Amino acid sequence: MANKSKWVMPKQHGAWAMLIIPFWLGAYAGGLSWVHVPLFIAWTALYLATYPLLMAVKTKRKEPYAPAARYGAIAAAGLAVSLWQQPALLYFGIAMVPFFLVNTYYSKKKNERAFWNDVAAIAAFCIGGLAAFYVGRGALAIEAFELALFSFLFFLGSTFYVKTMIREKKNARYKWLSWGYHALLIVGLIAIGEPFAVLAYAPSVIRAVYLYGKPLPIMKLGILEIANAAYFFIAMIVLYS
Template identity: 50%
Template sequence: MKLFIPKQHGAWAMLIIPFWLGVIDGGFLWLHLPLFIGWLLLYLATYPMLLLFKKKKIPFYTKWTLIYMIPALLLLLIPFVERPAIIFFGLLMLPFFIINAYYTSKNQDRAFMNDLSAIFAFCIAGLASSYLVRGVVMPETILFPFLASVVFFIGCTFYVKSMIREKNNTNFKLFSWAYHLLLVITWAASGFWIAAIAFIPSLLRAILFYGKNLSAKQVGIYEIINSAIFFIIIAIQIVLFK
């Protein structure tokens, strides 16, 4: 049986990076393994679940929702028993899921607000992975990997749109460049020099790659490399910040 998996390749980086930055921030427990696998399966389940709102192929999408959702919930029960309050983060994700469902029902999956809500939902998983060890809802350091991930992936959204759907929109290009430059300046001015360095590759690729005849696949490959660089440098910042 061929697996039914999402086609949005960028979502995999959002699935992985915030979660494991949260682990680096809070420390690793064996409970992170069922939490991550459960989180992975939950993401896979939400893909066909959202497609149900298009009101097409309902039996097919329902089947795949259940195939992923049932083991996801069983695995998530393991860390839930240890930290019952972790369900709080799942509840935080619900409003963003509702927004995604709305845009899916309107066939506006590429809308910026839809992308933004997905980014926040993915990054909340990083808060959950850090909380699993700490048992504290909002310690000072838990916000850094969350905020860094949110603004990074928003930048990725601007960049990809400037390369594909908005490639002929000069105003959008300038807005994307200004956003990436502002991130570097803001992190540096805040004293997070290492974090500022993590955003420099994003700034350079936003400017240097603009107007290049890159395919969607090439754009995606470069984003994987950029995301890996971001993860490594932010991980270093987290370790030193601790």
């Protein structure tokens, strides 16, 4: 049992896209720096540490604290280097605390699949993108907030869609929430003068409507979401090049 508990991997595979995409979009737009390497190591380790930590809160067992501490040690090393170069990164960490507290609350209630729990997690990941931008530029600019917002909107749409395909597939309310959200997203982007950004979300809108109600295996659903996330990432890179 000791070996099995040494390293614990999160089961929410979709969260990996949330971990990677906002961060590296921010890093690219802000300007790539060697500091992004230790920061991303710390960012990844912190994410890996939160899973067993929240599991401990949920189960009220002490075993998950051991892998959380191991990941935490890796995160501390990466953060030490990052903060030494950019002390202001501490403020981004503080900004994430309220969202982590929301995640802790839902874990304690054993309701991790709650919609607002997902929203809080997405927001925290997008703050990571702001931090990555800051590392490269030394300051935040309008592009940083645009990319964070674009990422937030993308993953919020993904949250609606996945719920309509798995846990809420028989809930007509979620279907209309998903379809309405994606429709308003496109209309809103055009209204604010971002027609090129529409292309980044086009596959998301199509799959939200076309695939709804189809009996897709979870594995295939996950693969399609990874492909869609990769497309969004590339589209945003092109848009900000």
